[in-house]
Amino acid sequence: MKKIISAIAMSLGVLALGVFTQASEVEAKASAKYMQDTTTEVFLVQSVTSDGYLDCAPVNPKLKGGYILDNDGKYKVGDIVEITYWNDDIKKSHKLTGKKLSGIEKKYGSHINKMMDKSIASDEFNKARKNLAKASVNTTKANHKLKEKNVTIAIKNHNKYETGVELQPQKKINGKWKNESWYDFNFLDSAEKIYIKHSIDHDFMGKKGTYRYKVTTINYDIKGNEYKEKISYTGQINIH
Structure with a gap:
């Protein structure tokens, strides 16, 4: 009886070894095929x-x-x-x-x-x-009359590379600053200074009020994607 059990155990062991060996061969072939496809x-x-x-x-x-x-x-x-x-x-x-x-x-x-x-x-x-300096944006004067043609703004880029500058005009209404429906955007070369004019009659709709500009200075990575930005504000501009 012991011999029969021993023989069965040996047969099962051989069968298990065969299955393990076959599985290992399949895995090795799959790995080799994978490496061939790489x-x-x-x-x-x-x-x-x-x-x-x-x-x-x-x-x-x-x-x-x-x-x-x-x-x-x-x-x-x-x-x-x-x-x-x-x-x-x-x-x-x-x-x-x-x-x-x-x-x-x-x-x-x-x-x-x-x-x-x-x-x-x-x-x-x-x-x-990585070292972005805010552009300086200033109006040539703070007070304007409706009969004047333009508000003139001076913009200077203090960076050693081209920078984008967005001007978003805001109007003070009931003590809070509200964006106007338009904005102005300019690219400035390194250390460039420019003057731009906004029409009181057209841009500001010929309306009295207290205004300012929200200034966003933007730089870009080498692929032209926006990289970093800084925000500042001008002083108040009064149109009366």
């Missing part, structure tokens, strides 16, 4: 995104797109990284060094240099824009 390309870590990730672009100029990597200290801007991926899923990545790096630099050196120049320019561009 793509491996070389990327330059080009910049740090506004939300802190690493933006990577392919060093081969014939390829488009790119990848975003976690900024976990593994790579830095300027590193050449080989990435194996499938669709948007990154399987593995590593920084190139030695002969492999030399080969990539020899093959794509000109394109990599252009990318780095763009990356440095972008980095300096965005660093400069």
Whole structure:
């Protein structure tokens, strides 16, 4: 009886081992198939995104797109990284060094240099824009009569780059400032000063009152997206 039980146990063990081996083989084949379907390309870590990730672009100029990597200290801007991926899923990545790096630099050196120049320019561009100074906006005088033609405003950009300045006129009604139905927007070059005129008869509708301008100074990132803004207000303008 013991021999029969032992024989059955051995048979079950062999069967279980066979099933395990077969499952392992299926898993290995699936993994091998997955790796066959993946793509491996070389990327330059080009910049740090506004939300802190690493933006990577392919060093081969014939390829488009790119990848975003976690900024976990593994790579830095300027590193050449080989990435194996499938669709948007990154399987593995590593920084190139030695002969492999030399080969990539020899093959794509000109394109990599252009990318780095763009990356440095972008980095300096965005660093400069972190320090946004408010534009100064002043009227040439505080009191105006209805028979006058215009309210004249002087605007100066105190930043070392082009800045957008939005003027939103507001009227004081029952002690509260209310936006008028129009606004004025201007781009100013670095340190540029301009004078603009707003018609009392047309823009201010020929209406008496106490007014001011809400001033929004805006800067933009290298792609032209709004990056940061600061708000200030002019002194009161009286039209009587």
